[in-house]
Amino acid sequence: MVNQIIxxxxxxxxxxxxxxxxxxxxxxxADFHNSEYVDAYxxxxxxxxxxxxxxxTLIIGKDCAGLWTDGRYFIQAEKELAGTGVTLYRMxxxxxxxxxxxxxxxxxxxxxxxxxxxxxxARFGRKLEKKLAPKNIVFSYEKDLADRVWxxxxxxxxxxxxxxxxxxxxxxxxxxxxxLRRKMREKDPFxxxxxxxxxxxxxxxxxxxxxxxxxxxVAFCYAWITMEECHLFLQTGEMTEALKAHAEKYRxxxxxxxxxxxFLKACPMEGRVLCDMGNVSCAFYGILSERGKVVxxxxxxxxxxxxxxxxxxxxxxxxxxxxxxxxxxxxxxxxKTVGKEPLTEYTAAQHxxxxxxxxxxxLDLSFPTISAYGPNAAMMHYAATETDCAALAPEGMLLxxxxxxYLGGTTDVTRTIVLGPVSAEIKAHFTAVARGMLQLSDARFxxxxxxxxxxxxxxxxxxxQNIDYKCGTGHGVGYILNVHEGPQNIRWRxxxxxxxxxxxxxxxxxxxxxxxxxxxxxxxxxxxMVAVNGEKNGxxxxxxxxxxxxxxxxxxxxDLSLMGPKDIERLNRYHAAVYETIAPLLDxxxxxxxxxxxxxxxx
Numbered sequence: 001m002v003n004q005i006i007x008x009x010x011x012x013x014x015x016x017x018x019x020x021x022x023x024x025x026x027x028x029x030a031d032f033h034n035s036e037y038v039d040a041y042x043x044x045x046x047x048x049x050x051x052x053x054x055x056x057t058l059i060i061g062k063d064c065a066g067l068w069t070d071g072r073y074f075i076q077a078e079k080e081l082a083g084t085g086v087t088l089y090r091m092x093x094x095x096x097x098x099x100x101x102x103x104x105x106x107x108x109x110x111x112x113x114x115x116x117x118x119x120x121x122a123r124f125g126r127k128l129e130k131k132l133a134p135k136n137i138v139f140s141y142e143k144d145l146a147d148r149v150w151x152x153x154x155x156x157x158x159x160x161x162x163x164x165x166x167x168x169x170x171x172x173x174x175x176x177x178x179x180l181r182r183k184m185r186e187k188d189p190f191x192x193x194x195x196x197x198x199x200x201x202x203x204x205x206x207x208x209x210x211x212x213x214x215x216x217x218v219a220f221c222y223a224w225i226t227m228e229e230c231h232l233f234l235q236t237g238e239m240t241e242a243l244k245a246h247a248e249k250y251r252x253x254x255x256x257x258x259x260x261x262x263f264l265k266a267c268p269m270e271g272r273v274l275c276d277m278g279n280v281s282c283a284f285y286g287i288l289s290e291r292g293k294v295v296x297x298x299x300x301x302x303x304x305x306x307x308x309x310x311x312x313x314x315x316x317x318x319x320x321x322x323x324x325x326x327x328x329x330x331x332x333x334x335x336k337t338v339g340k341e342p343l344t345e346y347t348a349a350q351h352x353x354x355x356x357x358x359x360x361x362x363l364d365l366s367f368p369t370i371s372a373y374g375p376n377a378a379m380m381h382y383a384a385t386e387t388d389c390a391a392l393a394p395e396g397m398l399l400x401x402x403x404x405x406y407l408g409g410t411t412d413v414t415r416t417i418v419l420g421p422v423s424a425e426i427k428a429h430f431t432a433v434a435r436g437m438l439q440l441s442d443a444r445f446x447x448x449x450x451x452x453x454x455x456x457x458x459x460x461x462x463x464x465q466n467i468d469y470k471c472g473t474g475h476g477v478g479y480i481l482n483v484h485e486g487p488q489n490i491r492w493r494x495x496x497x498x499x500x501x502x503x504x505x506x507x508x509x510x511x512x513x514x515x516x517x518x519x520x521x522x523x524x525x526x527x528x529m530v531a532v533n534g535e536k537n538g539x540x541x542x543x544x545x546x547x548x549x550x551x552x553x554x555x556x557x558x559d560l561s562l563m564g565p566k567d568i569e570r571l572n573r574y575h576a577a578v579y580e581t582i583a584p585l586l587d588x589x590x591x592x593x594x595x596x597x598x599x600x601x602x603x
Contacts, residue, residue, distance in 0.1 A: 002050060002083075002084075003082070003083030003084055006048070006049060006050050006084040006085070006086070007084065007085055009047065009048055009149060010048060010049075010060060010065055010084075010085065010086075012149045013025065013048060013060055013145065013146065013149050014060065014062060016145050016148050016149060017060070017062075017114065017145060018062075020114070020140070020143065020145060021112055021140075022112050022113075022114035022140055022145065023061070023062065023107065023108075023111040023112050023113070024059060024060065024061050024103065024106075024107060024111065024112070024113045024114070025059070025060045025113075025114045025115065025145060026057065026058070026059050026060075026099075026113065026114070026115040026120070027044050027045045027048060027057065027058040027059075027060070027115070027116075027146065028045065028057050028115075028119055028120055028124075029042075029045055029054065029055055029056055029057070030042070030119050030120070030121070031119060031213075031220075032118050032119060032197075032220065032281060033197050033198060033199045033220065033279070033281075034119075034121045034197075034198070034278070034279045034280075034281070035199055035213060035216070035218070036054055036055070036482070036484055037054055037213055037214070037215070037216055037367075037482075038213065039154075039156075039157045039212060039213050039214070040154040040157075041153065041154045041155065041156050041157065042119065044144075044146045044150065045057070045058045045067075047146070047150055048060070048146065048149075049065065049067055049081065049084055049086045050080045050081065050084055050086075051067055051069070051073075051076075051077050051080045051081055051086075052076075052080060052383070053069055053072070053073040053076055053077060053381060054381065055069055055070055055072070055073065056068060056069040056073065056077070057069075057099055058086070059099060059102065059103065061106065064087065064106075065085060065086045065087065066086065066087045066088075066089050066102065067081060067086050067087070067088055067089065068089045068091050068098075068099050069088070069089075069090075069091060070091045070092070070470070070471070071090070071091070071092070071380075071469075071470020071471055072380040072381055072470065072471045073379075073380070073381060074088070074090050074470070075378055075379045075516075075518055076379045076381060076382065089102070092493070092495070100127060100128060100131040100132070101131075103128070103131070103132060103137075104131055104132055104134075104135065107132065107135055107137060108135070109135050109136060110135070110136050110137070110138065111135070111137060111138070112137070112138040112139075112140050113128070113132070113137050113138070113139055113140070114139075114140040114141065114143070114145060115140075115141050116141065116143070116144040116145075116146075117141030117142060117281060117282040117283040117286070118144070118281050118282075118283045119281065120141065120281065120282050121277065121278050121279060121280065121281060121282070122275075122277040122278075122280050122281065122282050122284075122285035123277040123278045123296075124278075125139075125141070125282040125285075126277065141282055141283070156220070156235075157211070157212040157213075157220070158212070158235045158237040158238055159210055159211035159212055159219065159238060160211075160237075160238055160240045161208050161209070161210050161219050161234065161238045161239065161240055161243045162208060162209045162210070162217075162240075162242075163207065163208055163240075163242045163243055163246045164207045164208065164209060164480070166207065167311075168311075168315065168407060168408065168480070169207045169311070169312070170309040170310065170311025170312050171207075171309060171311075172207070172250075173205070173206055173207055173246075173250040173252070174250055176204070176205050176207075176301075176304070177205070177225070177230060177250070179300075179304055180194070180205065180225065180300050180301060180304070181225075181227055183300030183304070184227075184274055184300065187274060187295070187297055187300070188272060188274070188295055190271050190272045191271060191272045191273070191274045191295055192226055192227060192269075192270050192271030192272065192273075193224065193225065193226045193269060193270075193271065193272075193273045193274070194223075194224075194225045194226075194273070194274045194275070194299075194300075195222070195223075195224055195264070195273060195274075195275045195280060195284065195288060196222065196223040196224075196225065196275075196299060196301065197222050197223075197275075197279055197280050197281070197284065198276065198279045198299055198301075198302070199212075199213075199216075199218035199219070199220070199221070200216075200218060200305070200478055200481045200482045200485065201299050201301035201302055201305060202218075202219075202221050202222075202223055202232075202301075203217065203218050203219070203481060204301060204304075204305040204478075204479075204481065205223070205301050205305075206223075206232065206246075206250075206252070207246075208243065208246070209480060209481075210238065214368075215364055215365050215366055215367050215368065215405070215483070216481070216482045216483075217363070217364070217405060217480060217481060218481070218482070219234060219235075219238055220234070220235060220238075220257060221233055221234045221257065222257070222260045222284075224263065224264065224267065229251075229253065230250075230251065230252045230253065231252075231253045231254075231255060231263065231267075232247065232252050232253070232254055232255070233254075233255045233256065233257050233259060233260045233263070234254065234255075234256070234257055235256065235257045235258075236256050236257075239254060260284075261283075261284070261287060264284070264287050264288065264291070265287055265291070269291045269292050270292075271292075271293075272292065272293045272294070272295050273288050273291070273292060273293070273294050273295065274294075274295045274297055275288060275294060275295075275296065275297075276296070276297065276298055276299045276302075277296045278499075279299065298487065298499070302486060302487055303487060303501065303504075305478075305479075305481075305485070306476050306485060306486065306487060306488055306501070306504070306507050307504050307505070307506040307507055308479060308506045308507070308508060308530065309506070312409075312479045313506065313530060315408035315409055315479075316408065316409040316479065316508070316530075316548060317548060318408060318409075319361070319406045319408040319409035319411065320409065320411060320528065320548040320549060320550070321550065321581060321582070321585065322359045322360065322361075322406075322585065323356065323359065323403075323404055323406070323411040323413070324413070324549055324550040324551050324578075324581070324582055325359075325582050325585035325586060326352070326355045326356050326358070326359055326404075327352070327402070327413060327415065327551045328550075328551055328552070328582055328586065328590065328594055329355050329586065329590055330351065330352045330355055330400075331415065331417055331551070331552065331597075332589075332590050332593045332594070333351065334348060334351075334398070334417060334419070335417070335418075335419070335593075338392050338393070338394050338419045338420075339393065339394030339419075339420070342391070343391070343392040344384070344389045344390065344391050344392060345371040345372060345373050345376065345384035345389040345390050345392065345398070346371065346384045346385060346386050346389040348371050348392060348398065348400070349369040349370075349371035349384065349400070349402075352369055352371075352400065352402055353365060353369055353402075356402070356404045359404065359406065361406040361407040361408055362404055362405075362406055363404075363405040363406060363407060363480075364404070364405040365402070365403065365404055365405065366403035366404055366405050366410050366411060366412060366483040367402075367403060367412075367483050368383060369400065369401070369402040370382055370383065370399070370400065370401035370402065370414075371384050371389075371398065371399075371400050372384070372398070372399045372400075372522060373390045373392055373396065373397075373398050373399075373419075374390065374396045374397070374520075374521060375518075375519050375520055375521065375522075376390055376522075377397070377398075377399035377416070377516070377521055377522025377523070377524075378516045378517055378518045378519065378520065378521060378522040379516075379522070380471060380514075380516060380522070380524075392419060393419065393420065394419055394420035395419060395420035395421050395422075396419055396420060396421075396422060396521070397416050397417060397418050397419060397422060397426070397430075397521065397523070397554075397557065398416070398417050398419055399414065399415075399416045399417075399522050399523065399524055400414065400415055400416075400417065401413075401414040401524065401526065402414075403483055405480060406480070407480065408480070409479060409480065410477055410478050410479060410480055410481060410482075410483055411477075411528065411549075412477050412483050412510055412526065412528055413526055413527065413528070413549050413551060414512060414524045414525060414526035415525065415526075415551055415552075415553075415554070416430065416433075416522075416523045416524060416525060416554065416557070417554055418554045418556040418557050422556075422557055424559070426521055426523070426557065427557050427558070427559040428465070428559060428562060429465075429467075429515040429517070429521070429523050430515075430523050430554075430557035430558065430559075431461075431557070431558055431559045431562045431563060432461035432462050432464070432465060432515065432562070433461070433462070433513050433514055433515055433523050433524065433525050434525055434553050434558060434567075434571065435461040435562075435563060435567050436457070436458040436459060436460065436461045436462060436513040437458060437511055437512070437513055437525045437526075437527065437553075438567065438570040438571060438574060439457045439458065439460070439461070439567075439570070440454060440457040440458040440473070440474075440490070440511050440513075440545075441511055441527065441529060441545055441547055441570070441574070442544075442545075442570055443457055443544060443545060444534065444542060444543070444544050445503075445542070445543055445544075446539070446540045446541065446542060446543070447502070447503075447533075447540060447541035447542075447543055448502055448540070449502070449503055449543075450500050450501060450502055450503065451472075451473070451474060451488065451489045451490035451491055451500070451501075451503065451509070452490075452491065452492060452494065452500065454490055454503075455472075455473050455490050455491055455492040456492065458473045458474075458490070458511060458513040459473060459492060459513060461513075462513065462515060467515060469513060469514045469515065469516060470516075471491075471514075472489055472490060472491030473490040473491060473492075473510075473511065473512060473513055474489060474490030474491075474509045474510040474511050474512060475488075475489050475490075475509065475510055476488045476489065476507060476508060476509055476510075477508050477509075477510060477528055486499050486501070487499040487500070487501035488501045488503060488504075488507045488509055489501075489509070490509060490510075490511070503531050503543065504531065505531055505532055505533045505543065506530065506531065506532075507530065507531045508528055508529065508530045508531075508548070509528070509529055509530075509531070509545075510526055510527070510528050510529075511526065511527050511528070511529055511545075512524055512525070512526035512527075513525070525553055526549075527547050527548070527549035528547075528548045528549050529545035529546060529547050529548065529549075530545065530546050530548060531543055531544075531545055531546075532544060532545070532546050547574070547577075550577065550578045550581045550582050551578060551582075552575060552578055552594065552597040552598050553571065553574070553575070554597075555597065555599070555601060558571070558601070560601060560602050563602070565602075568601065568602040568603075571601065572600045572601065572602075572603065575597075575598035575599070575600070576598065576600070578594070578598050579594055579595060579598040582594060583595070
């Protein structure tokens with residue numbers, strides 16, 4: 001039934017394309033702000049091809065269609081695309097063309113490529129223009145053709161904006177604007193304006209939060225910032241009295257969201273304009289480039305936001321303790337209950353979500369809880385539903401990736417929990433993942449390192465077994481913001497256009513190696529760490545990580561024969577810290593279980 005619906009939608013889309021003289025049409029995942037996760041209004045790609053992952057691009061031709069996604073989603077995409085007529089292109093796999101290469105190979109001289117210029121970033125748009133130049137391709141990006149096919153499309157979300165207490169933020173808007181303008185001058189003394197469209201950057205800069213994307217507390221908005229003025233564009237329905245007072249206090253001029261384009265076309269625009277082509281849409285980049293000289297560069301707010309200040313870090317440490325305690329309660333409950341009461345992936349996730357909701361300061365989940373049993377765990381972003389989920393049994397393992405939004409921080413943690421007997425192979429894989437995670441946690445490195453210098457510490461135990469995981473090892477985490485944040489990351493592979501940043505003291509980052517064997521099992525162990533300065537001497541500034549997450553690594557799946565003395569010492573040291581930190585937050589029965597779950601081994 002779903003297959004036929006998708007085929008009908010693609011047929012309708014091709015008819016609209018023919019009416020408008022468009023030969024090929026490209027549909028990305030993003031919204032108007034190039035967000036990773038998007039509201040239902042922007043899920044055009046999913047509507048047209050049924051793939052629900054957070055990353056993917058659909059290309060529709062007259063006689064074919066293809067979906068490009070990364071290794072996190074290969075298994076999921078294959079399942080969701082089955083029977084739709086859409087071909088899966090596994091990104092970065094040998095022999096698989098990139099989107100640009102595919103279009104160059106398949107488009108004919110002078111054909112037209114269409115896309116909604118509001119949801120395609122300017123950097124990718126320019127890349128397409130350059131790649132397809134030999135075939136004189138015509139670009140049409142003024143229309144959202146899918147809007148004529150999606151008859152019952154949801155409305156654009158609009159939720160009241162919340163102003164954060166400065167005691168939570170550690171810096172005022174005035175201080176943040178001053179830092180931003182200083183970075184603008186350092187970038188280029190001739191830069192006089194900055195157009196900002198990245199939602200988490202905007203929320204951080206103005207100390208506000210919204211509700212326009214599920215689990216991501218952001219509001220749709222833009223900002224135009226000069227050395228003297230600051231203009232913020234929001235939907236009128238989101239402007240509360242508290243926001244208006246906040247804006248007046250910091251001399252922020254408010255405008256309706258729909259007025260952004262007209263304002264940019266008419267406002268004084270002297271000197272050069274800074275904007276990040278990777279996050280500004282083709283539509284807005286076109287307006288800015290017509291007005292004057294545009295300087296492409298990262299938003300200064302991105303790096304400023306990524307380095308958490310002492311106030312933020314203090315709140316995060318407390319939030320992570322409480323969140324870790326909720327996860328420990330869940331693991332105890334799960335092990336005690338499985339096999340005695342009916343449980344499914346979905347009901348287990350619901351129980352964990354409930355435990356989190358009881359934590360002081362809880363606002364929301366930071367992403368929908370991933371609860372994946374057995375072979376389902378091989379899909380990195382698997383989503384169980386009430387009507388489509390596996391029953392749990394006292395055997396195998398359950399992978400649970402989860403997190404919360406709190407007044408004081410955003411959490412992200414994964415544990416793979418033993419429910420009953422597991423094979424020797426699974427234990428070998430689980431032990432390798434634990435070794436890698438602990439090895440990276442224990443890293444000592446010189447200032448100047450990026451995540452590419454550190455990734456091998458987590459990945460080496462898997463590579464020793466000739467296996468790999470098709471994703472990065474770590475990403476930044478926002479502060480009461482998006483669970484995925486840059487520019488910091490930990491990954492071994494460099495891809496064109498990928499952001500890479502020096503690890504700075506105060507940056508938080510996940511540490512999440514894994515093993516994913518299709519049809520068999522998936523394992524991931526994930527903590528969040530923050531980089532701190534260590535000793536400084538003649539060799540430079542040494543650094544290390546402070547772990548924020550405190551939850552046991554399941555000893556039932558550890559094979560001590562595959563661990564060296566240093567591995568065992570790291571495991572015992574981490575477990576001692578887990579018990580010391582979390583036991584006071586649990587009841588007597590839970591604390592007794594945690595003592596056993598974190599007992600010293602191999603000594």
